[in-house]
Amino acid sequence: MISSIRGTKDILPEEIPVWHFVEKKLHEVSNLFGFSEIRLPIFEKTEVFSRTIGADTDLVNKEMYTFFDKGGDSITLRPEMTASVVRAVIQNNLLQQSSILRIWYLGPLFRYERPQKGRLRQFHQYGAELIGTNEPEADAEIILLAKEIFDKLGINDYNIIINTLGNTFSRMxxxxxxxxxxxxxxxxxSPESQVRFGKNPLRILDSKDPRDLEIVSECPRILNYLDKPSLEHYEKTKKILEKNGITFIENPFLVRGLDYYSHTVFEFQSPYLGAQNSFGGGGRYNELFEQFNYPKQVPAIGFALGIERIIIILEEQGLKLDNYYPTAYVATTKPEYLDMVVEITQLLRKNNISAIYELQKRSLKAQLKEANRQKVLFTIIIGDEEYQNGFVTLKNMKDGTQRTLTLNDTLTYIQNYQGQI
RNA sequence: GCGGAAGUAGCUCAGCAGGUAGAGCAUCAGAUUGUGGCUCUGAGGGUCGUGGGUUCGAACCCCAUCUUUCGCCCCA
Structure with a gap:
């Protein structure tokens, strides 16, 4: 048997309803906030990521699917979207048309990691980017957008963790x-942190190792070393959040794994996810455009959500969604009448009534069983009498009642019935 | 990349101290020849993840490998 690649997952028909549910809410809330969708290639030149995410990050060092194409170019399956969005914004001169961009995206990402629950090698993220402003209102806007999504999805049990990394000067x-x-x-x-010490000392701050925790708890806090603009930005952001009813937890040790972040950083954590407790996060990236040699500074902030992790949360919360079922099943007592069955099925569909019919020439009993399994509202039965006299038997599958009707009456009957639901 | 656990019918699992596999659900068929959902009866379906090894004999023991899962790491 040929199986799928480790860390990838088939999303089967039975799981589609929850995906559609999530996607629908994401569309709705994005529209509500005036964000427009962008769809980008699944692979990019490797430098899009290697130059921006940070040469010392694990993501770039060991987690990228990088290969040489037949032309000899180094290509990488995107491990995140923000860098691609910035690339696309620059390449397509989007900032010429308007100085503020509100963009969202949804799609698969690829990271070569050890798979675990909520951690796949191909996974999906939704994200939103607010590009072109450094106002603290923008920081709050992004978090408000995220919160609106959680509200609409019915996710209540989570924490918003925030911190600031200040501007480059303060951070240095x-x-x-x-x-x-x-x-x-x-x-x-810890040995890991000793390595980090040389490469990326800030990351020691959010280590979970008890040896590090003890030392980190006593360490100097960034808040005391921010310059005035950085501190004001952070304070203002928090004030706006509070005014808008956002409760958050400040964690001075929150440092995110991508090097382009500055100022506000945040994470959404859920108790339903085990070790992978973060289901979303983001931050400000005011220096990212310059990494692409863009001539101007373009302040921006964004965030991303892990769709698979959101679905885990929804399922843990007991969300059950109905699958899509056809309205009618057309059955026949004799395979000879199949031509009529097909015609009637098509007639139903033309009248916006979803319908299927028997394709295995099974007994009427089996067909009704199948109709029952498909959870249809009605079964239409074509037998000798019906075939000869040009009417059908319409059976209501809920209460079992049957009536003999002409085709036209059947259509109006079903349509009226549907209208009442 | 590191450490722990697991991998038996479509699904959830049982299989006692090694003697060539079972249950429930699901599927299919039947219970007055044109009628489902309840009940009853029966049937089909597994080279016990894969490859080696030990043994007269292995689903059960050993090794390797793949996959899943938990923690670390990392992050969504």
Whole structure:
């Protein structure tokens, strides 16, 4: 048997209703907030990601699906979308048409990681980007958008964790102070953090290792080293969030794994997900455009949600959705009447009544069983009498009642019935 | 990439201390020859993840490998 690739998943017909449910809410809320969809290629030149996400991040170092195409170019299956969005915005001159862009996307991403529940090698993210403004209102807007999505989906049990990384200047200064502090404790840090110390010391802050936790709990806090604009930005953002009824938890140790973040960063965490407790997150990326050699500074902020993780949460919460069922099943006592069955089925469909019919020449009993399994509202039966006299037997599958009707009356009857539901 | 657990019919699982597989649900068929959902009866369906090894003999023991899962890591 040929099986699927490790870490990939077939989304089967029975799972589609919940996907459609989620996608529908994402569309609705995106529209509500005035965001427009963008659809981008699934692969990009490798440098789109290697230059932006950060050379010392795990994502770039070990998790990218990178290969050379037949022309010898290095190609990477996108491991995230923000870099692609920025690339597309620049390439298509979108900022010439309007200085503020509200963009959302939904699609598959690829990361070579060890699969686990809620962690796949091909997975899906929804994301929204608000590009062209550094106002704290934009930071709040993005979080309000996320919250609206959770409300519409019925997800209530989660935490919003926020922090600020300040602007580049503040962050650099803080990093020096942090390194100085950690240097005195380096021997007591976990081996992983000792490596991080040389590469990306900020990431030691959100380590879960107990050895690190002890040292980190005593370390200098970034809030004390922010310059005035950075601090004001953060305070203003929080104030707007509070005014709009967002409850959040400040965590000075929240550092996200992509290097392009600055100022506000945030994460959405759920108790339903185990070790992969984050189902969404984002932050400001005011310097990302410059990494693409864009001549101007373009402040921007965005976030992304893991669709599979959202679906896990919804299922843990007990969400049950009905599948799509046809309205009518056309059955016959004799295979000879199949031509009429097909005609009637088509007539129903032309009149907007979804319908299927028997394709296996089974007994009427089997056909009714099948109709029952398909959860149709009505079964239309064509037997000798019906075939000869040009009417049909219409059986209501809920109460079992039957009536003999002409085809036209059948149509109006079903349509009226549907109208009442 | 590291450590732990698991992998038996479509699904959920049982299989006692090694002797070549079972249940429930599902599927299909029948219970007065044109009628479902309840009940009853019966049937089909598994090279016990894969490949080696130990043994007279392995689903059960050993090794490898693949996949899933839990934690680390990472992140959505």
């Amino acid at each position: 200064r803080y990093k020096e102070i942090l390194v100085e502090y950690l240097r005195n404790h380096i021997a007591k840090l």
